[in-house]
Amino acid sequence: MSEAAKQLAAVVPGRQRISLTVENRTTLDAGAAAEFRRAVEVELSAAGVELARDAQPLRLILSENVRGTIAIAQFGSKTIVVPWNPAPARAHSRARLTMSPLWVQSEPVLDILLEGDSLLVLGPAHVASYKKHGEVWQNERSAVLNFPAPLPRDPRGRLTGGMDAFRILTAAGSCTGTRNLALTCGPQGEGNAWVTGRNTQRDAALGEYYNLADLGEGRLAVSAPGAPVRITGANTAIAVPSAGTELAPLRSACGTSWLATGATSGDTDSLAGMNAAGAPTTDAVTLDGTVQALWPAGDDAVHAIVFHPATQSYETFRVTITCPE
Amino acid sequence: MLTLMASTRPRYGGTLRVQVAELPAFETAGLVAETLVRIDGRGDYQPGLARAWQRDAEGRRWRFSLRPRVVMHDGTLLTPAVAAVLLGPSASVAGQQVVIQSDTPAPDMLERVASKVTIVRKAADGSLTGTGPFRLTKLEPGRRATLTAFEEHWAGRPFLDSLEFTTQRGGPVDVTALPVSTSRRAIGERVRVWTSPPRDLAILSRPAALRDVFALSIDRDAIANVITQKRGDPARGLLPDWLTGYSAALPSEHDLTRARQAAAAAKAGPVTIAVAPSDPLLRLIADRIALNVRDAGLSVTVGNAGTVRLVRLRLPSNNAAQALAEFARALGVAVPTGLTNIQALYDAERAMLTENGIVPVVHLPDVYAVDPRVHNFDPARLEMVWVE
Numbered sequence: 001m002s003e004a005a006k007q008l009a010a011v012v013p014g015r016q017r018i019s020l021t022v023e024n025r026t027t028l029d030a031g032a033a034a035e036f037r038r039a040v041e042v043e044l045s046a047a048g049v050e051l052a053r054d055a056q057p058l059r060l061i062l063s064e065n066v067r068g069t070i071a072i073a074q075f076g077s078k079t080i081v082v083p084w085n086p087a088p089a090r091a092h093s094r095a096r097l098t099m100s101p102l103w104v105q106s107e108p109v110l111d112i113l114l115e116g117d118s119l120l121v122l123g124p125a126h127v128a129s130y131k132k133h134g135e136v137w138q139n140e141r142s143a144v145l146n147f148p149a150p151l152p153r154d155p156r157g158r159l160t161g162g163m164d165a166f167r168i169l170t171a172a173g174s175c176t177g178t179r180n181l182a183l184t185c186g187p188q189g190e191g192n193a194w195v196t197g198r199n200t201q202r203d204a205a206l207g208e209y210y211n212l213a214d215l216g217e218g219r220l221a222v223s224a225p226g227a228p229v230r231i232t233g234a235n236t237a238i239a240v241p242s243a244g245t246e247l248a249p250l251r252s253a254c255g256t257s258w259l260a261t262g263a264t265s266g267d268t269d270s271l272a273g274m275n276a277a278g279a280p281t282t283d284a285v286t287l288d289g290t291v292q293a294l295w296p297a298g299d300d301a302v303h304a305i306v307f308h309p310a311t312q313s314y315e316t317f318r319v320t321i322t323c324p325e
Numbered sequence: 326m327l328t329l330m331a332s333t334r335p336r337y338g339g340t341l342r343v344q345v346a347e348l349p350a351f352e353t354a355g356l357v358a359e360t361l362v363r364i365d366g367r368g369d370y371q372p373g374l375a376r377a378w379q380r381d382a383e384g385r386r387w388r389f390s391l392r393p394r395v396v397m398h399d400g401t402l403l404t405p406a407v408a409a410v411l412l413g414p415s416a417s418v419a420g421q422q423v424v425i426q427s428d429t430p431a432p433d434m435l436e437r438v439a440s441k442v443t444i445v446r447k448a449a450d451g452s453l454t455g456t457g458p459f460r461l462t463k464l465e466p467g468r469r470a471t472l473t474a475f476e477e478h479w480a481g482r483p484f485l486d487s488l489e490f491t492t493q494r495g496g497p498v499d500v501t502a503l504p505v506s507t508s509r510r511a512i513g514e515r516v517r518v519w520t521s522p523p524r525d526l527a528i529l530s531r532p533a534a535l536r537d538v539f540a541l542s543i544d545r546d547a548i549a550n551v552i553t554q555k556r557g558d559p560a561r562g563l564l565p566d567w568l569t570g571y572s573a574a575l576p577s578e579h580d581l582t583r584a585r586q587a588a589a590a591a592k593a594g595p596v597t598i599a600v601a602p603s604d605p606l607l608r609l610i611a612d613r614i615a616l617n618v619r620d621a622g623l624s625v626t627v628g629n630a631g632t633v634r635l636v637r638l639r640l641p642s643n644n645a646a647q648a649l650a651e652f653a654r655a656l657g658v659a660v661p662t663g664l665t666n667i668q669a670l671y672d673a674e675r676a677m678l679t680e681n682g683i684v685p686v687v688h689l690p691d692v693y694a695v696d697p698r699v700h701n702f703d704p705a706r707l708e709m710v711w712v713e
Contacts (some may be wrong), residue, residue, distance in 0.1 A: 025573060065570030066367050066643065069665060072574045081571050081671045146360050150394075152481040153709065197482060198337055210334050225336045226713065244332040261332045269332050290332065 004082045005039040008060070011080045011113040015048035017076070025062040027110045030088045034063050036071060095261075096282045097271055099304065103137075104315040109305050110157035110170075111295055112316050118163045118179075124155045127168060129181055143181040147173035154199040156268040156293065171196055200225060206232075211294070213249040213258040215276040219245055221258050229260065231278050240278035244269070248294035248302045254281070254323035259302050261291045271304065273321055282321065289315075339712040340487045341699065344498040348470050348490050351453055351461050356472055356488070356707060357398075358445035358455035361408075361423075361438045368568070368644035370435045374403065374444055374456060375423070384430040388422045389438075394477045397461045403444070411444045420478075436647045454637050456484045458708035468492055484711035499696040499712065505553045505689050506606055516694045519702050523558050523688030524640045525567040527610050530656055532633045535593055535623070536682040539633070541584035542621040543614055548687050552609050557691060560685035562674050563652050570644050571671050575678070584621035595624040597631030604637060610686060611635045635686070645670055649677070656683055 012018055016106040020041070024033035026221055041051070051203060062084065070262045071084035101222040103112055103121060113120040117132035128139040149172045151157075157170035168175040168185075171194035175185035188194065193201040197275055198210045210223040218231040223245040231238050244261035251257065262284050269291045273282035289308035302319045351357045361375040375389035375623065395403040405423045409416040417424050425434065445455040453461050456479070459472035472488040491498070512518060532539045536703040545559035558566065566572035596618075602610040608627065614635065615625040641651035646664035653660040661673035678681070695702045698713040 023573065025570075061571075061573055063566075063570040063573065065566070065645075066568055070570045072571055074574055079574050079668045079671065079675075081574065083667060135626040150479055150481050150499055153484065155481075197476070224332075225334075246332065 002039060002043070004071060004084055007042050008048070008071055008080055008081050009043035009047055011073040011075045012044065012047070012049050012058060016049075017050045017052040018058045019045075019053055019055045020051055020058050020060065022060045022062070024062045026062050026069055028064075028069065028086055033062055035086070036060070036084065040071075040073070082110065083233070085300050086282070096322050096324065097273060097285045099271075099285065099317040100320075102316045102318050104313050106154070106313050108291070109306070109309075109314040109316055110155065110302060111159045111293065113163065113166060113302075114297070115159075115163045117199055118164065120159060120163060122159050124151050124157075126183065126210060127159075127175075127177065127183070129163075129179070132171045141181040143177070143183050143184070145170075145173075145175060146185045147175075148185075148187055149173060149196065152197050152199055156194070156199050158295065159204065160180065167191075169249045170194060171198055210245040211247050213247050213296075215257045219276055221260075221274070221278070223247055229278070230320040231276070238278055240274070242280070243274065243278070244291075246291045246294045248296050249299070250296070250302050250319070251299045252321035252323060254321065255279075259294055259304075259319060269306075271319065274300070294319075329350060335484050335700065335709075335711040336713065337711070338482050338486050340489060341500065341707070341712060342489045342491070342496075342498045343709055344491055344494065344501040346502055347492060350466065351439075351464075351470070351472075352445050352447065353443055355443075355457065356459045357453050357457040357461050358443035359457050360440075360443050361391075362435050364436075364439045364643050366643055368642065368647075370439060370644075373439070374408070378435070378629070380434070384432045384434065385427045387427075387431070387434045388419065389425070390422050392479060395456055395596075396477045397446075397456050398454045398475055401454075401660060403456055403650045408444055411446060412442060417458075420713070433647065433650075436642060436644060440642060478708075480708075483708035484706070488707060491670060499699050500702065501694045503692045503694055505556050505692055506609060507564050507692065508554055511692050512608055515697065517697060517699075519693045519695045521554055521691040521704075522567045523690050525689040525691075526560060526563060526565075526638045526640070526652075527686045527689060528560070528563070528636060528638060528656075529598070529684040529686060530634050530636055532684060533682050535588075535591055535596065535633070536582055536684060537587040538591060538593075538621055539614070539618060539624055540578045540684045541580045541587060542617045543684065543686060544579055544617050546579075548610055548613050552606070552613060553687060553689060556690055558688040560688050562644055563677065563683075563685055564648055564674060565640065565688045568640075568643070568648065569667070569670065569674070571667070574671070577674060581620060584618075587621040588618075591623075593623060595626065596633055597628045598628050599629060599631035599634045601626060601636075602629055607635055607637055614686065637689070649674055653677060656681070658683070679689075 022037045027293050056307040059074040063070050069084045069086055073080045107123050110122045119130040121128045126142050128142040129140045131140050151172045160167045163179050166177050169192045173185055173187055174189050174192045175183045177183045188321055195202050202208050213221040221231050223229045229240040229243040246261040249261050257276045258274050260274055262272045268287055270284040270286045272280045272284040275281050287306050289306045291308050293305040296304045304317045304319050343586055360373045363373040364368050365371050374392055376392045377390040380387045405418045407422045409418050415425055419557055445453055447453055458478045460475050462473045463471040470490045474483045474486050478481045529539055548560045550559045561572045561575040598611045600607045611627045613625050618625045638655055640648055642648045650660050664670045700711050701709050
């Protein structure tokens with residue numbers, strides 16, 4: 001940032017008195033604009049330039065284009081334009097749902113498997129293993145997925161088993177693998193419920209569906225193409241129109257049985273815990289992106305994979321319920 | 326009333342019916358035929374039918390490694406040999422790669438293969454065989470076209486079963502291309518309006534000695550607010566602000582006092598602004614420009630022929646440097662080179678504006694009315710659209 005600020009400050013030739021105007025034409029907040037102004041003022045001061053209200057104006061503009069943020073300095077007939085890297089914004093999430101970030105990367109994530117200090121990350125084209133050394137995850141191995149058919153346009157997949165013997169299940173095929181990522185891939189085979197070429201799964205009793213959560217006592221929450229989420233079983237079937245197609249079972253001691261995506265606005269989703277009757281039991285957590293997948297991670301946790309459009313990254317969270325005291 | 330819908334996964338199936346002013350050119354539109362390389366929204370080159378490429382030091386010889394297991398609509402496997410035949414005489418095969426050879430250095434080869442060269446076979450009867458997500462299954466030239474999903478597409482079949490394009494009015498449609506000047510009231514409340522970032526530029530070319538009179542008298546804000554219903558952006562530069570970010574730093578020239586001085590100094594006779602009769606929006610803009618320039622003291626009319634031309638230029642690329650170079654070619658001015666960073670781009674665009682007597686007026690988006698049952702609408706990526 002300081003190198004860019006130095007280039008901008010160089011628009012003023014030599015030591016002189018100037019006045020300063022700053023325009024923020026970006027989606028960055030006032031704090032980022034203030035930081036931009038401070039950075040340039042520091043460099044101007046170092047170059048012996050003084051600020052005065054009635055002097056020749058230096059116009060600073062913080063702007064953005066399709067590739068990111070740029071900064072512009074105009075003084076007289078001279079204009080300098082440079083790329084500008086603002087400090088990263090802090091993500092925010094708050095609720096009685098507890099979301100612990102686990103992993104983030106720029107490539108799409110279909111599922112992860114976390115076992116102690118070992119991590120397996122499944123993407124549409126690769127699976128990669130990581131080992132934690134201290135606080136840092138280090139990539140150990142990567143393997144290409146050689147399926148006999150292409151993945152569908154809305155690719156989904158699951159990792160099942162453990163690090164020593166795992167299975168990859170997708171609509172393009174299945175793989176078995178071991179910790180050293182020796183993979184054996186082939187057609188879908190037994191136990192793979194994905195519908196070939198589609199983003200749905202199939203069950204003999206339920207037909208074609210997107211996701212389901214076992215709510216206990218014979219009840220299932222099922223999201224299916226063209227229909228709102230339904231809670232079936234126990235001689236009842238009720239619709240839950242406020243729930244989206246992403247859902248996963250999530251147990252808690254305070255009446256929550258499943259987690260669902262909720263009302264959206266543009267590029268953001270929300271998450272909320274629901275009870276077995278389909279009523280929300282937690283405040284909705286508004287995310288900084290859209291939910292790509294909700295997969296159970298044991299009985300009392302869910303892995304939520306979220307795409308952040310602002311940073312074009314995929315982040316996986318471990319979601320649990322914190323019950324009120 | 327704002328209705329929030331719970332997020333849903335896309336559905337496979339259904340037909341999207343699109344009404345347009347003219348049918349797309351299916352050989353190049355990306356639905357039926359694809360390119361080796363594609364340009365993403367940021368202007369970066371991404372793999373298309375080629376997954377990797379290399380060039381020699383001079384940029385004359387370019388080698389492309391094809392994506393494996395790509396099948397054409399007739400079941401033919403797209404091998405380097407097949408691709409080379411379809412790419413034309415400048416292409417050949419070297420091992421497992423397709424080679425495109427240029428007699429002169431071609432640093433813009435990726436731009437060419439991304440925007441101008443599709444891999445498609447056209448039969449004598451006009452039928453097309455490509456690799457795209459849709460097959461062209463029925464065509465009434467100028468009137469109607471039906472495309473059906475290609476199940477074996479390398480990236481997965483599209484969500485839609487079929488696309489229907491029509492230029493005829495009156496039948497049921499899901500998506501309608503609209504003139505930019507269409508008022509919200511005329512569209513109706515139930516229908517969504519999809520607006521692209523500005524992609525067209527209305528520009529006055531060759532006002533020559535009268536450049537200052539036109540540039541200083543045109544009220545671009547009024548044109549953008551009134552004629553384009555606030556959908557267009559007043560144009561300070563050739564490239565839209567979403568692509569460069571520096572439009573605010575280009576000269577903003579509306580100054581009627583200076584325009585009158587320039588008109589008085591020019592001592593010019595009557596001037597006609599030529600505008601294509603087939604473009605009603607440009608005619609509206611030209612009429613407004615004529616009003617503004619008359620306020621400066623010049624005698625101006627609008628007609629089919631004239632010394633000053635108001636034209637519409639389509640943004641040729643999401644790559645800003647390439648787009649500026651193509652604009653220069655289209656306007657018949659010197660083509661800038663060496664645009665390797667944003668400072669160079671700004672300097673080149675500013676020089677083009679001040680040295681060539683061209684006057685950008687307004688940037689225009691594409692506008693569509695979209696039925697609520699249509700999801701993920703983007704006219705550039707119809708393979709990702711789905712319907713309820």
